[in-house]
Amino acid sequence: xxxxxxxxxxxxxxxxxxxxxxxxxxxxxxxxxxxxxxxxxxxxxxxxxxxxxxxxxxxxxxxxxxxxxxxxxxxxxxxxxxxxxxxxxxxxxxxxxxxxxxxxxxxxxxxxxxxxxxxxxxxxxxxxxxxxxxxxxxxxxxxxxxxxxxxxxxxxxxxxxxxxxxxxxxxxxxxxxxxxxxxxxxxxxxxxxxxxxxxxxxxxxxxxxxxxxxxxxxxxxxxxxxxxxxxxxxxxxxxxxxxxxxxxxxxxxxxxxxxxxxxxxxxxx
Amino acid sequence: xxxxxxxxxxxxxxxxxxxxxxxxxxxxxxxxxxxxxxxxxxxxxxxxxxxxxxxxxxxxxxxxxxxxxxxxxxxxxxxxxxxxxxxxxxxxxxxxxxxxxxxxxxxxxxxxxxxxxxxxxxxxxxxxxxxxxxxxxxxxxxxxxxxxxxxxxxxxxxxxxxxxxxxxxxxxxxxxxxxxxxxxxxxxxxxxxxxxxxxxxxxxxxxxxxxxxxxxxxxxxxxxxxxxxxxxxxxxxxxxxxxxxxxxxxxxxxxxxxxxxxxxxxxxxxxxxxxx
Numbered sequence: 302x303x304x305x306x307x308x309x310x311x312x313x314x315x316x317x318x319x320x321x322x323x324x325x326x327x328x329x330x331x332x333x334x335x336x337x338x339x340x341x342x343x344x345x346x347x348x349x350x351x352x353x354x355x356x357x358x359x360x361x362x363x364x365x366x367x368x369x370x371x372x373x374x375x376x377x378x379x380x381x382x383x384x385x386x387x388x389x390x391x392x393x394x395x396x397x398x399x400x401x402x403x404x405x406x407x408x409x410x411x412x413x414x415x416x417x418x419x420x421x422x423x424x425x426x427x428x429x430x431x432x433x434x435x436x437x438x439x440x441x442x443x444x445x446x447x448x449x450x451x452x453x454x455x456x457x458x459x460x461x462x463x464x465x466x467x468x469x470x471x472x473x474x475x476x477x478x479x480x481x482x483x484x485x486x487x488x489x490x491x492x493x494x495x496x497x498x499x500x501x502x503x504x505x506x507x508x509x510x511x512x513x514x515x516x517x518x519x520x521x522x523x524x525x526x527x528x529x530x531x532x533x534x535x536x537x538x539x540x541x542x543x544x545x546x547x548x549x550x551x552x553x554x555x556x557x558x559x560x561x562x563x564x565x566x567x568x569x570x
Numbered sequence: 571x572x573x574x575x576x577x578x579x580x581x582x583x584x585x586x587x588x589x590x591x592x593x594x595x596x597x598x599x600x601x602x603x604x605x606x607x608x609x610x611x612x613x614x615x616x617x618x619x620x621x622x623x624x625x626x627x628x629x630x631x632x633x634x635x636x637x638x639x640x641x642x643x644x645x646x647x648x649x650x651x652x653x654x655x656x657x658x659x660x661x662x663x664x665x666x667x668x669x670x671x672x673x674x675x676x677x678x679x680x681x682x683x684x685x686x687x688x689x690x691x692x693x694x695x696x697x698x699x700x701x702x703x704x705x706x707x708x709x710x711x712x713x714x715x716x717x718x719x720x721x722x723x724x725x726x727x728x729x730x731x732x733x734x735x736x737x738x739x740x741x742x743x744x745x746x747x748x749x750x751x752x753x754x755x756x757x758x759x760x761x762x763x764x765x766x767x768x769x770x771x772x773x774x775x776x777x778x779x780x781x782x783x784x785x786x787x788x789x790x791x792x793x794x795x796x797x798x799x800x801x802x803x804x805x806x807x808x809x810x811x812x813x814x815x816x817x818x819x820x821x822x823x824x825x826x827x828x829x830x831x832x833x834x835x836x837x838x839x840x841x842x843x844x845x846x
Contacts, residue, residue: 305675307642313673320661320669327660327696392655396712398622399650400673401642564622 310403317402317410322417325380335380336422339372340429346494347434356528360496363532365430366524370455370517371493372426374484376418377456381411381463382480387473394564408464415460419452427524436524444523447540451519454547458512461554468561487513497534505534512550515543571598572631573720573751574619579628581614588614590775592628596768598719601742601752603766603783605759607842611775612755613724619753620650620722633720646674649718649750651709653725659698663689666697667711674716687711687741703734710741720751727761739764759834773842787837794831798824 326332347361354363388394397407430436439445463480470476488494490508497505508514521529522538530537576594580587589611596602606612617623618630621637621644630637635644658666667684671677684693687707692700700708706726713721723742727735742765746752756762762769763783770780771787779787794812798805798819804826809815812829832840 307646307675308672316669316672320658320665323665324658324660388657391657391659392652393657396650396652396655396657399620399645399648399652399713400670400716401646401675402673403642 307401310406311409313402313406314409315413317406318413318417321410321414325384325414325418331383335375335383336418337425339368339375339422340425342371342494343368343426343429344433350496354529354532356526358525358529359434361434362430362436363496363521363525363529364493365426365434365436366521367493367517368430369423369426369520369524370513371488371491372422373419373452373455374459374488374513374516376422377415377459378463378466379480379484380415380418381460382466382470383473383476384414385411385464385467386470386476389467389563389565390473398564411460411464415456419456423452430524439523447519448523451516451523451543451547454544454551455512455516455519458547458550458554459516461551461558462512465554465557465561468563483511484513487511490514491517492534493517497532509534509546512547515546519543519547572596573598573600573633574602574753575629575631576615576619577629579615579618579630580626581611581618581623582626587775589618589625592772592775592777594770594777596751596753598751599746599749600767601746601754601765603754603756603762603769604772605756605762605769605838606772607757610772610842612772615772616722616724616753616755620648621645643675646716647719649713649716649721651713651721651723651726653728655709656705659696661697662694663697663700663708663711664693666708667715670712671715676717677715678717680715683711683715686714686744688737703730703738706730706738707741710745714745714750718750720753721745723752723754725756726754727756727758735761759838763834771838771841779837779841783834786834787841789832789834789837792832792837794829796827796829798827 343364347364350360350364353359394407427436427438431438466480466483467476470479487508490500490504491511491514492500492505492508493513500508518533518538519540521533522540533539572595574594574596576592579589579592581589592611592615604612604615614623618625619632619637621632621640624638632640633644633647661669663684664680667680671680671683681690681693684690687710689704689707689711692704697705697708710726726742727738730738739761742752742754746765754762754765766783768781769783769786770777772778781787784790793808793810796807796809796812796815807815816824816827816829
């Protein structure tokens, strides 16, 4: 018998996070797929369209700002949607369930993974934007404050939705398809790949229901001058509404996670 | 001291009784093998004991607690060695064992455990580069790094070549010598015979026989088969008293004389009602 205390949940969450990061960055195909893909698309799209808006902002700069939003959806939603399904399939979750690790430590580890991968993704996309499309970083503290809360709300809501959608995939292979469909579809509908002015109204309406549009719009408000506000569907940055929608998805995502999370693929049998 | 006590355990899936009134007593420090064909209720029983599945009825006591409600402190005293897992492929052996050690209040030294399972030479290799047998050794290392009092081993040597099996058995024997209680499920009768102090056979959701590998199902007292090469060819007789029969056969030599009792496999197959 031992009287030693059980390790703390926070400490275990951190050590899960370290293990998650090691595994993520050592898995080259996964890194390329979820991590450098948005940067690749950014370079492609920005090179195809080279016109400028009134006031001198180029289409490439708008893409760069929007793509920060799309990029962290990849490192949160896509990464966890596939990653948790993979953990379920390869026995990670089954093994963890047999240890005294609390479930919360597993999710904390995923949070650490998503936070680090998303920050790295933002740095990568901004670096590409600055070098290729002359994006300039804002200097006002207020814009960085907006960046911080849009970033945090986006990765929390998209991470929770990713964990929830992983339970709908029957296997890790189908998880890639199940997560990519809404991810790619919503990028079109949210004006990431195609400028908002080109999109039909119904698409804008559908896109406005989901977090991708609000994340991208939030980052546009950070990295583009206020003169670009008029290009938005509502003619303004709508920061209050952005906080409301992203916050709402955090709550919905949490409920979905609690309702759908499974430790194994096998149903009772 | 009892490590596991089960009375009247029942579990049904959609009206089908997978476990239909199982009783078990496993003493502390014992190696206990649960044998049975696929679908006999082995896995369901073990998963209920591990606290991974709810039961419909019955009393279950594992290390003094009910698995359905026991918490982390109880789980820290168990070790579960998985049957099939390919997780943590990108971590090294040492990173994996260290990481799992961190979950437990009083773990063994990761390097000691790696040495105990014979993976020292592979300690810095990525898990994905291990062979099947090495992978199972790592599974054992992850299952015992928390210094468990009770270890669940689910079909541990499926797919092993004969040499790897022998080495694996040695590993399990060493674990048993240190006083760890082991509950082993297996398809292999020689494995149960080599490792287990006691064996139970489960079929159709019930325990149909229980005993030591030597006495299971009345094996030690069953009729013996005496066979030898007579002048007119091979002769075979079954008897309760083989020594008396051989005396009776006279004072001349009996070429190719054998006296056999049912093998564990024969006993097992008749217990589960399989055609021979």
